[in-house]
Amino acid sequence: MHLGKTILFAPALLALLLSASAPSKAQSLRVGAARIDITPAADLANPPSGKYPHERLYLRAIVLDNGAARAVLVGADQSMLMENVWAAASNEIAAELNCPVRNIILSVTHTHSAWGPGDRPFRRFGQAGAPAPDPNAPPPPIVGQILDAVKQAKAKLEPARVGFGTGLSYLNVSRDNIDAATHLWTQAPNPNGLSDKTVAVLQFESLEGRPIAVFMTYAMHPVNGFLSDIVSADFCGAASRHIEQAYGDKLVAVFAQGASGDQNPLYLRASTNVMASRYDARITGGVMTREPIEAPLRDGKVESHKADPRVLDTMEKVMESEGVLLGEEVIRVMSNITRLDPAPAISAAQTVIACPGRNRLDNAREGTPGKYEDGEPVRIRLGVIRIGNIAVASVNAEIYTAIGLKFKAASPLANTMLVTIANGRANSGYIPNDTSFGAYTFQVLGSRLKPGCAEDGIVNGLLDLVNATAK
Numbered sequence: 247m248h249l250g251k252t253i254l255f256a257p258a259l260l261a262l263l264l265s266a267s268a269p270s271k272a273q274s275l276r277v278g279a280a281r282i283d284i285t286p287a288a289d290l291a292n293p294p295s296g297k298y299p300h301e302r303l304y305l306r307a308i309v310l311d312n313g314a315a316r317a318v319l320v321g322a323d324q325s326m327l328m329e330n331v332w333a334a335a336s337n338e339i340a341a342e343l344n345c346p347v348r349n350i351i352l353s354v355t356h357t358h359s360a361w362g363p364g365d366r367p368f369r370r371f372g373q374a375g376a377p378a379p380d381p382n383a384p385p386p387p388i389v390g391q392i393l394d395a396v397k398q399a400k401a402k403l404e405p406a407r408v409g410f411g412t413g414l415s416y417l418n419v420s421r422d423n424i425d426a427a428t429h430l431w432t433q434a435p436n437p438n439g440l441s442d443k444t445v446a447v448l449q450f451e452s453l454e455g456r457p458i459a460v461f462m463t464y465a466m467h468p469v470n471g472f473l474s475d476i477v478s479a480d481f482c483g484a485a486s487r488h489i490e491q492a493y494g495d496k497l498v499a500v501f502a503q504g505a506s507g508d509q510n511p512l513y514l515r516a517s518t519n520v521m522a523s524r525y526d527a528r529i530t531g532g533v534m535t536r537e538p539i540e541a542p543l544r545d546g547k548v549e550s551h552k553a554d555p556r557v558l559d560t561m562e563k564v565m566e567s568e569g570v571l572l573g574e575e576v577i578r579v580m581s582n583i584t585r586l587d588p589a590p591a592i593s594a595a596q597t598v599i600a601c602p603g604r605n606r607l608d609n610a611r612e613g614t615p616g617k618y619e620d621g622e623p624v625r626i627r628l629g630v631i632r633i634g635n636i637a638v639a640s641v642n643a644e645i646y647t648a649i650g651l652k653f654k655a656a657s658p659l660a661n662t663m664l665v666t667i668a669n670g671r672a673n674s675g676y677i678p679n680d681t682s683f684g685a686y687t688f689q690v691l692g693s694r695l696k697p698g699c700a701e702d703g704i705v706n707g708l709l710d711l712v713n714a715t716a717k
Contacts, residue, residue: 273312275590276404278308278311279399279450279458279497281306281498282394284323295559298562300566302479304479305392306322307320312589317349318350320353320396320500323354323482325357326667327670329671330385335352339393342397348596353669357468358468409451409584409587410446410583410661413445413575417568418506418512419435419511421433422682434536440651441647442504442505445463463665466506468480470516474520476562481568484572484573485576487569499576503667505645507689515533519561524551524553594630599628599707600623603696604696605618614686615686621694626677628704630711630715639653640668640669643666648682657712658716675694676689678690
């Protein structure tokens with residue numbers, strides 16, 4: 247076992263040994279996919295334009311069955327799916343498919359604009375006055391929607407084959423930077439920062455070559471619509487719908503986040519302008535520093551109103567453009583995948599690692615050192631589903647790009663993809679790599695992790711799971 251500096255408690259070690267399923271004997275693969283609309287009721291005071299596909303939210307599922315094992319990949323146009331959703335949905339899916347929970351990846355696009363009137367879940371993620379989630383509350387309706395999508399995908403199972411490929415997209419950029427005016431850490435595009443441009447593509451097609459589904463990952467925060475007061479799946483939904491429509495809506499395209507904890511869209515001018523227009527701040531036409539515009543609106547220090555329709559439309563065009571470009575890269579990769587496996591073995595493993603935690607004693611946004619005391623351990627759920635020679639790894643948190651790159655470089659399988667914000671939500675906040683803990687960014691300051699554990703813990707833990715699925 248690769249342990250590094252990670253603290254793995256004995257129960258976690260035992261869980262790893264017990265939760266790794268042996269690879270199923272290779273048999274003919276069958277795949278089914280489904281998409282259901284989960285868009286909330288429209289806000290009559292702020293209706294959608296109806297012009298852009300990304301204004302609809304969807305839940306998508308891909309079910310795999312090789313006769314000996316089943317697995318499922320689910321993606322939702324949501325900001326987060328909390329632990330209670332994961333627990334309820336994973337158990338129901340496992341019962342429906344007669345498969346172990348470890349054979350399930352339940353992910354979100356992490357769009358920052360996926361809620362209806364009166365429901366602002368991002369108040370739980372750092373805004374002033376945020377109510378604590380009730381751990382005893384019943385699971386929300388989305389649990390039933392997830393199960394419905396899985397049932398529909400299961401009903402469509404047909405002989406299939408699977409392939410893997412990668413491409414590149416230059417839409418993302420590191421968002422950890424030094425403010426040119428204050429010389430303090432801030433959130434701003436940093437073209438010189440580390441950024442993973444990889445677009446990973448898992449393709450499923452019929453034995454005749456007809457596309458059935460695609461599962462894709464890319465590392466970029468969908469923050470275009472944050473605080474815009476519109477419902478949108480952002481560039482993620484635009485990409486999925488662009489791909490689906492390219493194939494006559496006979497294919498299901500699931501988007502999942504890569505290691506995007508420190509990655510934003512390169513172009514946020516239009517999004518920042520929308521924030522400014524919501525409280526009549528001056529719009530220069532050029533690129534404005536985002537934090538001074540965002541902070542008053544985010545923290546409730548100004549009276550806000552509907553965004554200027556023209557400014558809002560420009561932002562929606564940017565969302566759509568990003569999705570189209572990303573979608574075109576996925577289609578290009580799909581078109582060049584020539585080696586597909588009709589009988590892959592399917593195996594899976596899952597574990598939980600624990601790292602020392604901390605509680606924050608101050609509330610500075612960024613730019614200054616934080617103050618902390620010792621806190622409860624942070625528990626991070628890791629998983630790997632292996633499909634033939636392809637590893638689909640998962641982490642239930644927002645991790646930094648450096649961690650994702652380190653894992654993929656060390657993976658024994660060249661065909662490795664990483665899904666984050668999947669299978670619940672760790673009690674960690676953001677997970678920076680060890681070096682980045684020296685930066686006073688809002689992600690680092692808000693992390694519940696002490697430095698020196700999570701990076702190696704995640705990388706080595708996932709490598710152990712990849713190896714476990716091969717034995």
